[in-house]
Amino acid sequence: MIQKKISTAVIKRLPKYYRYLGDLLENDVVRISSKELSHRMGVTASQIRQDLNNFGGFGQQGYGYNVEYLYNAIGKILGLENKYNTIIVGAGNLGQALANYTNFDKRGFEVKGLFDVNPRLVGITVRGIEIKDLDELEEFIKVNRIDLAILTLPKQKAPKVANDLVNYGIKGIWNFAPIDLKLTNKNVVVENVHLLDSLMTLSYNIKETI
Amino acid sequence: MIQKKISTAVIKRLPKYYRYLGDLLENDVVRISSKELSHRMGVTASQIRQDLNNFGGFGQQGYGYNVEYLYNAIGKILGLENKYNTIIVGAGNLGQALANYTNFDKRGFEVKGLFDVNPRLVGITVRGIEIKDLDELEEFIKVNRIDLAILTLPKQKAPKVANDLVNYGIKGIWNFAPIDLKLTNKNVVVENVHLLDSLMTLSYNIKETI
C-alpha cells in the first residue's frame, strides 16, 4: 500500500487541532462540527475536513466529530501514545528551564539525563537529575535507550554534539541552537526552534503596524 | 504609494537570511551570489532573489550581493535598528531563563522588568532585575515606555494578562503560553511560540521514520 506523503503544512496544524480538542474535552464538549471548530480556530471548515481526511474518516455525516475520539486519534497520529526517553544536552538557563517544565513529561517526553561541558554545572541537580559531563553521553544513551535529545547549546558546539548524538543512536533532536543542523543520517529527525527568528518576525510586524 | 502586502512565508524566511549572512560576515565573506547562498541554505536561488526583490534591488548583475550591505538591509527591514523596551511577564523557569539569555539584548530587546503573581518570586533578583508584582504592571509600562512583553505564564492566566498589556499600551506580545491569544486591538502584534506544538511535530516525524 502506497502511503501518500502528507505535507508539512498539514502536519504542523495537527498539534493545533490537538490543543483545541483538548480544551473542548476539558470543557466536556462531546461533539463538534468542522464548522464550529473552524469558527473557534479561525480557519476554514474545508481545511479541517481536508486535513483530517489525510489520515482517515473520523467524522459522521449529520453529526460531526466526537471530540474525545478525534482527540485520541490525532494524539496517535502524532505519536503521543509512545514514551520518549529524553536527554537535555546543554544545562544552561534554557536547558534547566526545559528540564523543569513538567508539560513535556505529561506528554510522554521523560527527561532522563542532563549534560554539560561546563565543570561548574556538572554535579548540580535539577529536578532530581544530576548534570553529567558530556564524556558520559555515549554510555548513557545506550544504557538508558535514549530516543530524543534536546539541544540547548551555543551554536559553536551544536554541530559536533549533534553528530555525536546521531552516532550514539538517537532518533530525534529538538534543536534550540541558532543554527540549521545538517545531519549525515537521514533517519534522524531534527526539529528546530529558532527563538531569535521568531522574535525578529515579531519585530518586523511591530515595525509594520507603527 | 501602495505597498504590496508581503506574504508571511517571505517574512518568516528573512531571519534565516539574516542568520546566514551574519555567519558569512563573521567569516569575512565579502560578496555572495544567490546561487552560492542557495546551496548553503538549501533553498532555490530563484526564491532568494524573489524574496529580496519584495523589498528592493540589493544586488548587482554579474557580481551578486555585498554581504555586509545585504545583512544590514535585512536587519533594517526586520526592524532591528530599533531598541525595544521589554518586560517578561511570568517569572517561572522559562521567564527567568529568557531573562538570562543575553542574545536578545544583543539584538536590541532590552529586558527592563520581570513580573509574577507568585509572592514567593516577587523580590527575587534575576540578572540584576527584581521580580515585581503584577499590580505594578500598568505604572511600570507607562513610566518605562515598554514596547514589548514576553508572556511566560500558564495558559489560564495568559488571556487576561494579555488583555491588560494591550490596555496599558504595549505594542507586541511574544507569547509562550500554550494558547492562541485573541486580542481586541488589531494594532498589537502577537507572535506565538508553541513549544509543545513543535515537540509534537518532532514526535510525528520520529514515528514516521521508524
Next chain:
DNA sequence: TAGATTGTTAATCGATTAACAATC
C-alpha cells in the same frame, strides 16, 4: 568585451477553498 548574475516575467506546482453528492 565576455562572463556572470541580477531583477522580473511567465510557467508550474501545491495548497486552500468551494461545492455538492453521499449518508447519518
Next chain:
DNA sequence: TAGATTGTTAATCGATTAACAATC
C-alpha cells in the same frame, strides 16, 4: 423523513521555480 454535516472532487488562489533579457 428532513436537516445537518461529512468526505471528496473540482475550482481557485498563491507560492515556488524556471527562464531570460538587462546589465554590471
